[in-house]
Amino acid sequence: MARLWSTGFELNSLSGNVEFNNLGGGTGGAVVTTPVHGGTYSYQNKPTAAGMRLTHNYDSSTNKTIFFRAYYYVVSRSSTSIVAFVFTNNNQVNVSCAIRNYTSGIRLTDAAGTQQGADVPLNLNQWYRIELKVFSHATTGTADLWVDGVSQLSLTGLNTGGYNCQGIQIGSGSSDTHEWYVDDVAINDSTGSFQNSWCG
Secondary structure: OOOOOOOOOOOOOOOOOOOEEEEEEOOOOOEEEOOOOOOOEEEOOOOOOEEEEEEOOOOOOOOOEEEEEEEEEEEEOOOOOOHHHEEEEEOOEEEEEEEEEEEOEEEEEOOOOOOOOEEEEEEEOEEEEEEEEEEEEOOEEEEEEEOOOEEEEEEEEOOOOOOOOEEEEEEEOOOOOOOOEEEEEEEEEEEOOOOOOOOO
C-alpha cells in the first residue's frame, strides 16, 4: 500500500467523500487561502462553541504501523488539552494515540488518553511540520514524534490500543475556542517498495 492518503485541500471542498469522508461537530471548519503552507488552500479549524472535526478512513488493512505528516499553524490555543490529530481504527472510536493542542504547544496521549512524554513547545503564527510514527499495540506500542525533521519524543512500551491503523480525526468533538490550520497531510504505512516510511 505505502501511501494511504494525502490531501492539501486543493479541491476547495468540505463536502463528504471529496478529500475526506466527513466534517462534523459545530461551525468553524473552512477551506481558506491564508495562511497556507503549499498550494492555494489549507484547512481552518476555528470552532466558537461546539467542537469541529473532520474524519477520514484511509485503509481497511490490518497494518499496525503508520507514518503521519501534517503542516500545522496555530493562531490561538485552547486552554485545555484539545485533540488536534487522533489515530483510530475505521470506526473512529478505538484510539491508538492522539496529538493534542495545549497552551504550550502539543502533547502526545496514548489509547487511554494519558500523556506520554513532555509537552513540545510551538510558537504561534508559524508553520511546523509535525510527523508521527505509531506502532499500535496494547502494551508494547511505540510512538516517535518529530517537529521540522527533529526528533522530540521516542517512546516505547505504550498502550497504543492494538487496533488496525485505518482512520484519522483532525480536530476535536469537544466544545472549545481556538484557531489553527492544517495543510499537506500525508499518511504512509510500512508496506510496499516506496513511500513506506517517514513522509518528509
